[in-house]
Amino acid sequence: MTDAHARQDPDLDALALIASGDTRGCRMLSDRHLPRLHALASRMLSSSADADEVCQDAFVRAWQQAPRWQARAALFSTWLHQVVLNLCRDRLRARRESLPLEMLEEASHDDGPEQAQGRIDQSSAIRSALASLPERQREALLLCHFQELSNIEAAQVLSLSVDALESLLARARRGLRVALIGGALSSGARL
Amino acid sequence: MSNMSLARLTELLDAYGVNHLRWPAAEREQALQFLQSSASARALHAQAFALDESLDSWLVAPPSAALKAQIMASFAPKSSNWRSILAEFWRDIGGWRLAGPTFAASLALGAIAPFWLADGGTDLPDEDLMAAVQMVEAFAEINP
Numbered sequence: 139m140t141d142a143h144a145r146q147d148p149d150l151d152a153l154a155l156i157a158s159g160d161t162r163g164c165r166m167l168s169d170r171h172l173p174r175l176h177a178l179a180s181r182m183l184s185s186s187a188d189a190d191e192v193c194q195d196a197f198v199r200a201w202q203q204a205p206r207w208q209a210r211a212a213l214f215s216t217w218l219h220q221v222v223l224n225l226c227r228d229r230l231r232a233r234r235e236s237l238p239l240e241m242l243e244e245a246s247h248d249d250g251p252e253q254a255q256g257r258i259d260q261s262s263a264i265r266s267a268l269a270s271l272p273e274r275q276r277e278a279l280l281l282c283h284f285q286e287l288s289n290i291e292a293a294q295v296l297s298l299s300v301d302a303l304e305s306l307l308a309r310a311r312r313g314l315r316v317a318l319i320g321g322a323l324s325s326g327a328r329l
Numbered sequence: 330m331s332n333m334s335l336a337r338l339t340e341l342l343d344a345y346g347v348n349h350l351r352w353p354a355a356e357r358e359q360a361l362q363f364l365q366s367s368a369s370a371r372a373l374h375a376q377a378f379a380l381d382e383s384l385d386s387w388l389v390a391p392p393s394a395a396l397k398a399q400i401m402a403s404f405a406p407k408s409s410n411w412r413s414i415l416a417e418f419w420r421d422i423g424g425w426r427l428a429g430p431t432f433a434a435s436l437a438l439g440a441i442a443p444f445w446l447a448d449g450g451t452d453l454p455d456e457d458l459m460a461a462v463q464m465v466e467a468f469a470e471i472n473p
Binding site for chain 1: 340343344345346350351353354380381383384386387388389390391392393396397399401403404405406
């Protein structure tokens with residue numbers, strides 16, 4: 139499996155360019171991964187500003203890692219996800235007591251005012267429901283649902299077996315359903 | 330022959346949701362075939378749809394152009410000027426860690442050279458050579 143992954147890692151070309159000091163490699167890597175990594179950090183931290191800082195930090199590490207990177211079982215994108223996840227965990231630990239609900243800019247700017255408000259309400263409900271889950275369940279759901287990592291990649295990021303990941307995911311979705319139904323009932327809305 | 334069962338499909342829906350692209354690659358095809366052939370499976374699939382829809386509604390702002398620019402600016406490629414090349418070479422060969430052993434070797438050479446030169450540099454006594462080597466080794470041990 140190691141060789142197969144090494145052949146399939148789509149980032150090896152970008153890493154080789156970065157290692158030779160070519161900024162085109164950096165552009166390739168950031169174009170491919172920044173949007174997804176930023177979305178992960180935004181959802182983990184509920185703050186675009188914090189997500190910006192995490193991504194800057196993660197890419198500085200990527201530039202440093204590139205010349206040393208050797209094709210291995212895990213893809214480079216899996217390593218990047220691990221870096222972002224660890225940076226987010228550090229920040230969450232530092233501000234454990236409060237999760238700011240400040241991401242009003244999340245709504246699509248193409249929507250009309252009513253649709254935008256509806257999306258903000260729904261996003262807010264999902265965010266609150268996810269925040270109520272245990273950390274590992276939340277991370278598993280973010281990686282598999284929003285980051286669209288395969289079960290094997292998500293398990294590698296979380297250092298779990300695929301079976302354990304599946305169990306975490308099932309519990310996460312169950313907990314989320316309960317939390318969302320509870321929220322919908324208390325607000326009088328329909329899930 | 331499909332190995333997929335209603336129980337396993339339920340597990341897949343519980344863990345990964347309704348989008349078959351999120352299902353494990355090894356079971357995806359069988360699960361899709363099972364969905365087509367079983368009304369009970371389709372009913373389960375429909376029930377699981379609402380949660381995925383709710384999750385998909387959570388949008389976040391994309392990264393700004395300013396962030397992309399900052400990230401690009403954070404890349405410091407290897408410099409090609411001679412100072413950087415020398416500094417890199419110095420680091421590669423061990424940097425200041427080599428200073429101790431180099432100093433010890435110089436001392437030893439200084440101790441040996443007079444004997445060597447006095448004898449025409451041809452037949453250095455073995456005990457002197459051994460003493461010099463031991464001195465270098467001892468110095469290298471305390472100055473790794």
